[in-house]
Amino acid sequence: MPDARDLSAFRSEMDAQSIGAHMHGLMAELYPICRSLTGDGVRETLRILRKQVPLTVHEVPTGTQVFDWVVPREWNVRDAWIKDSTGRRVVDFQRCNLHVVGYSVPVRARLSLEELKPHLFTLPEHPDWIPFRTSYYHEDWGFCLTHNQLQALGEGQYEVCIDSSLSEGSLTYGEFVIQGSTADEILISCHVCHPSLCNENLSGVVLASLLARSLAGLALRYTYRFLFIPTTIGSITWLARNRERAASIRHGLVVACVGDPGQLHYKRSRRGDAEIDRAAAHVLEHCGDGFEISDFSPYGFDERQYSSPGFDLPVGVLTRSTHDGFAQYHTSADDLDLVRPEYLADSFEKYVAILDVLENNVRYESLNPYGEPQLGRRGLYRRIAGQADGRSRELPLLWVLNLADGTHTLLDIAQRARLPFDLIKQAADALREAGLLARCGESGSGCGKHWKRS
Secondary structure (H helix, E strand, O other): OOOOOEHHHHHHHOOHHHHHHHHHHHHHHHOOOOOOOOOHHHHHHHHHHOOOOOOEEEEEEOOOEEOOEEOOOEEEEEEEEEEOOOOOEEEEOOOOHHHEOEOOOOEEEEEEHHHHHHHEEOOOOOOOOOEOOEOOOOOOOOEEOOHHHHHHOOOOEEEEEEEEEEEOOEEEEEEEEEOOOOOOEEEEEEEOOOOOOHHHHHHHHHHHHHHHHHHOOOEOOOEEEEEEEOOOHHHHHHHHHOHHHHOOEEEEEEEOOOOOOOOEEEEOOOOOOOHHHHHHHHHHHOOOOOEEEEOOOOOOOOHHHHOOOOOOOOEEEEEOOOOOOOOOOOEOOOOOOOOOHHHHHHHHHHHHHHHHHHHHOOEEEEOOOOOOOOOHHHOOHHHOOOOOOHHHHHHHHHHHHHHOEEEEEHHHHHHHHOOOHHHHHHHHHHHHHOOOEEEOOOOOOOOOOOOOOO
């Protein structure tokens, strides 16, 4: 890696308290915006994010064919309400944007309660919560409300208004690329299409934006591509427009549900044993906290599009609670109180740790492979920090020396040794500085150049 400040240096300097506070503050700014697959809510969200990161904003016209899909008409909503016979708004979009079923067609009518009820959605099991419902690809209309609100509605006539539009427009998404020393890419993808849902939606948006902001200006091995897209149709649209570019993606993570108190959960890529899967598992195994790892399934977020068989990109998902693992999912209870700064900061640290493994997961070869070199006279035992006794200080050095044969990466060595990646990297750095190790592919060196097996 270059001598400039790299990801490992950034990681060592992180301030969890300020990181969590920054993300939660940005989330509070984004929370009131009514977002959907398309429309001005997405544009306003990206405009705010551009204060953090210089996103390139793309507009893809309605009717554009993207594989088997077509970019839908653009939806915007200005106001919506249900008034009782006294003219009082008993359901009011201005008080909560979840009250309107997403993509509801315009409506203005007077209806009886019996006529209105098929268009009303509640959660009887959580009578004080408003559900989130959509009608993206089937023209309809509706309102979401608490079950207690529904129970309070009396017989009589109700005036209904949804002041919305479905018109020729475009699908909007944001993209930001940080150029590394190689053209190989790491993809970070989040979705910007849901309204006031903090954990499911905005936690991923704010984490991805801070990650992009933090990585910009660092000396990086990989090129990083950040996508802020509407779910499903957004990733399909990006893939349809970037078929050749997608071939450069070597690793990827979809970011969502990273701000609640649940334990960390990693969903493997379609391949199951990709380097990103191994790196994520290794970080979680050594983090000291509870965690879960599950196999890939073709249900969830945009990983299922990136992992479709025509692309088969190695993209995993790191969340806290899974999308179906917390009761507040897709309800008004997924609010600013559920998502806390300390959980956001912890998730951010895990993302940085995984990327740090990928950045530094290279192969080395020993320059003194015939027997162990004498480490004591080179002062190497003192170079590995945090080890309580001599054997544990020596062990990372010996593992690296023994497996630095040009075929094992540092992650291979860390997993074989059952030691944290950081200790193995520290050992490799110390041995390299002492002239005992060379990185494969460095100028003037190459795997197998200095020695070969008998």
